[in-house]
Amino acid sequence: MHEHCMQGMINSPNLNLGHPCFSTSGHGKTGRIHLAVAPGCNISCNYCVRKFDCANESRPGVTSKVQTSVEALETVKKAKSSSIGSKLTVVGIAGPGEPLANSATFETLRGVKQHFPEMILCLSTNGLLLPEKIEELVDIGVSHVTVTLNTLDEKVGAKIYSYVRWEGKTLIGPDAARILIDHQLEGIKLASKAGMTVKINTVLIPGVNDQLLYSLGMEIKKRGAHIHNIMPLIPQGKLAKNMAPTKDELISSRSSLGLILPQMQHCQQCRADAIGLL
Ligand code: SF4
Ligand code: SF4
Numbered sequence: 001m002h003e004h005c006m007q008g009m010i011n012s013p014n015l016n017l018g019h020p021c022f023s024t025s026g027h028g029k030t031g032r033i034h035l036a037v038a039p040g041c042n043i044s045c046n047y048c049v050r051k052f053d054c055a056n057e058s059r060p061g062v063t064s065k066v067q068t069s070v071e072a073l074e075t076v077k078k079a080k081s082s083s084i085g086s087k088l089t090v091v092g093i094a095g096p097g098e099p100l101a102n103s104a105t106f107e108t109l110r111g112v113k114q115h116f117p118e119m120i121l122c123l124s125t126n127g128l129l130l131p132e133k134i135e136e137l138v139d140i141g142v143s144h145v146t147v148t149l150n151t152l153d154e155k156v157g158a159k160i161y162s163y164v165r166w167e168g169k170t171l172i173g174p175d176a177a178r179i180l181i182d183h184q185l186e187g188i189k190l191a192s193k194a195g196m197t198v199k200i201n202t203v204l205i206p207g208v209n210d211q212l213l214y215s216l217g218m219e220i221k222k223r224g225a226h227i228h229n230i231m232p233l234i235p236q237g238k239l240a241k242n243m244a245p246t247k248d249e250l251i252s253s254r255s256s257l258g259l260i261l262p263q264m265q266h267c268q269q270c271r272a273d274a275i276g277l278l
Contacts, residue, residue, distance in 0.1 A: 019090055019120055019144050022199055022227055032090035032122070033079050035072040035112075036064035038102035043126050043180060044162040046238035047203060054095035056148035056201055057124035060234045064096050069107035076112055076119075090144075092122040100129040109140045120144060124201070128164065128180055130187025138194045145191050146229075147184055148201040151209045152216050154178040159208050162238065185223060192224025199264075200225045204245045204253055205233045213253060217260035229264040230254050 020030045041054070048055045053062050067075065079088055091112045099105040100123075109121050123137075124146035137145070151157050157177025164176035171179060192198050200220045204210060217228060230253050232245050245253070254263045 019122060019197065021090070021092070021122070021146075022144060022197055030087050030089045031084065032092050033076055033088050034064075034092050034094055035075060035108055036066050036096050037069055037072050037104040037108045038093055038095055038099040039066045039097045040101050041097035041126075042101040042128055042165045043098070044164075045126075045203075046160055046162055047205070047233055047236060049237045050097075052096070054097055054124075055234065055236070056126060056203070057094040057146060058096070060236065066096065069104045069111060072104075072108045073111045073115065076116065080116065089118075090120040090122055091116070092124070092144075094124040094146075098126050098128070099123045100125050100133050106136060106140065109142060113141050117141075122146075124148070125187070126180070127184030127187045128166070129183070131183055131190055134187065134190045134194060137191075137196075142196065144197045144199070146199040146201055147188055147191070147225075148203070149181070149184045149188070149216065149220065150203050150205070151177075151212060152181060152185075152219055153212055154181060156209050156212065157181055160203075160205065185219065188220060188225055189223040192226075197227075198225045199227045199229060200261075201229045201231055203231050203233055204250060205239065206243050206245050206249060208242070210245070210249070210253065213257060214260070217257045221260050225261060227264060228257055228261040230257060 020032060045055060051063060053064050076091060079085060093099045093105050093108065112119060113121060121142045122144040123142060127147045127149065130147065150160050154174035154177040157180065158174045161177055161180060164171045164180050166179050188198055202213065202216065230250065232250055233239065233242060235242050235244055257263060
């Protein structure tokens with residue numbers, strides 16, 4: 001094992017944070033139910049192919065069948081009455097688009113909380129609407145949130161995002177990225193202040209955002225994030241010709257960022273409709 005690799009592990013103590021996906025050490029004995037109720041998205045990531053699930057939290061190349069909130073609640077009831085039902089402790093919404101840009105997300109989470117108050121509620125978001133929706137999420141009882149934050153720099157952001165839809169307008173370039181990044185950072189701070197457990201996903205894109213990640217790690221720590229997940233770019237969409245990071249690049253990045261926050265080592269990316277133990 002490389003020395004820097006061991007260093008990363010030393011600086012990434014095993015965490016669980018009450019949720020199987022938020023563990024640094026790997027899969028546990030509990031699982032999650034993913035509900036694919038959120039097809040729409042309000043930004044365009046250049047590594048996204050919209051006929052598939054959101055690339056920020058989901059398995060590449062998979063298209064989940066979208067459900068209504070009523071169907072989703074039925075899915076939860078069915079899963080909870082199955083043989084592994086007692087082990088399914090988390091309900092998560094991670095797509096297939098942006099959860100916070102779809103009203104079905106909120107209806108679904110409220111319905112689940114009403115019928116299964118003991119279940120942990122979780123969602124992943126690109127962060128654009130997080131400051132605006134944080135009070136509603138607190139009110140519903142969402143306790144775990146994942147924000148995908150790829151850069152702090154709007155010029156780098158302009159290479160990662162084609163557009164951001166904000167207040168009825170479609171913004172492009174660094175101005176669009178600035179709005180997104182500012183909302184992501186504010187949302188992380190508000191979620192952490194509200195007592196949520198906050199995971200940050202960062203897609204490692206060699207030659208695009210790999211030089212500035214240490215300052216990103218420092219910033220998210222300052223804003224109260226608990227755990228960081230560096231994900232390799234899957235070259236697809238407009239970034240189909242970019243290179244994915246090598247295994248060594250990924251390990252090295254996780255090791256240096258592990259000096260700041262615990263790093264996830266095991267994430268395999270789930271489908272937006274995945275149900276089962278991790
Ligand atoms: Fe695709 Fe997710 Fe980005 Fe939306 S936030 S463009 S669904 S990767
Ligand atoms: Fe796990 Fe993300 Fe799904 Fe939450 S949204 S249950 S963190 S995969």
